[in-house]
Amino acid sequence: MDSNDSIRFMKIALRRAKCAADCGEAPVGCVIVCDGVVVATGRNMREKKNNALMHAELIAIDRACRKLGRWRLWDCDLFVTLEPCPMCAGAIINSRIRRVVFGCTDPKAGSFGSVADFALLAYNHTPEVTGGVLSDECSLILSEFFKQLREKKKTLPE
Numbered sequence: 001m002d003s004n005d006s007i008r009f010m011k012i013a014l015r016r017a018k019c020a021a022d023c024g025e026a027p028v029g030c031v032i033v034c035d036g037v038v039v040a041t042g043r044n045m046r047e048k049k050n051n052a053l054m055h056a057e058l059i060a061i062d063r064a065c066r067k068l069g070r071w072r073l074w075d076c077d078l079f080v081t082l083e084p085c086p087m088c089a090g091a092i093i094n095s096r097i098r099r100v101v102f103g104c105t106d107p108k109a110g111s112f113g114s115v116a117d118f119a120l121l122a123y124n125h126t127p128e129v130t131g132g133v134l135s136d137e138c139s140l141i142l143s144e145f146f147k148q149l150r151e152k153k154k155t156l157p158e
Contacts (some may be wrong), residue, residue, distance in 0.1 A: 001036070004134075006101050009033055009079040010134045011090025013103070016043040016056065017081045017141050022076065023048060027141045030056035030080040031086065032064040032073070032097075040064035056080060057088035061095050072096045081138040083110035083131060089118040092127055099128040 002053065016029025020043035032040040037054050042059030046052060057080055065071050077099040089111035092100055105114045112119055112129045118127045128152060 001033075001099075005036070006079070006130070006133050009038070009077075010101065010103060010138075012038060012082070013056075013079045013081050013128065014134065014137055016041050017138070020044045020056070021141060021145045027145045028056040028080065028082045030060040030075050030078060034064075034068065034073075034076045039067050039118045053087075054117050055074065055085065055088050058083055058091055061091055061097075065095070074098055077101065078127075079084070079133075081134075082106050082142065083112055083114055085109040086111045086116065086118070093118060093123050093125050096125050097127050101130045101133050102135055103131075104135045104142065105131060 013029040013031045016025040020029060021027035025044040025047050028044045030042040031038055040060045040063035042056040042063065044056050045054040045059060057078065064073055064076060074096040075099055076091060078097050079101045081103040083106040084100065086109065100112060102112065107114050109115060113131060119126050
């Protein structure tokens, strides 16, 4: 898979992130690809489902497992707009995803290099990890979303 493919799939993840933002969710989007074909997508749905587990990556992994009829995703690549948190990094490792490509780093919870690096730990599987793909676009959608959220909170009566 070359850099053009990474950009193409990250743009799809960005569209899922924009959908999340439009629904009032933190704008994170995810795409899982197998043999160059998108097999699953996900976006944050924690607010809608009122469930802390509804991260974009977990939703996409669940959908990919269902579509492919297996839990081992050893031949799949995951593209996500924000560096995965510890929960999602664990799911990525446990589902044996071959490669993780993320957009922007997460200095508060990123677990593939920012706060911790799960890829350096002695787990039974280690995905290949690439960060920084369309980083500016991925950072911008997050910063704009949270800026608008802060402005909205200022206008609410106390």
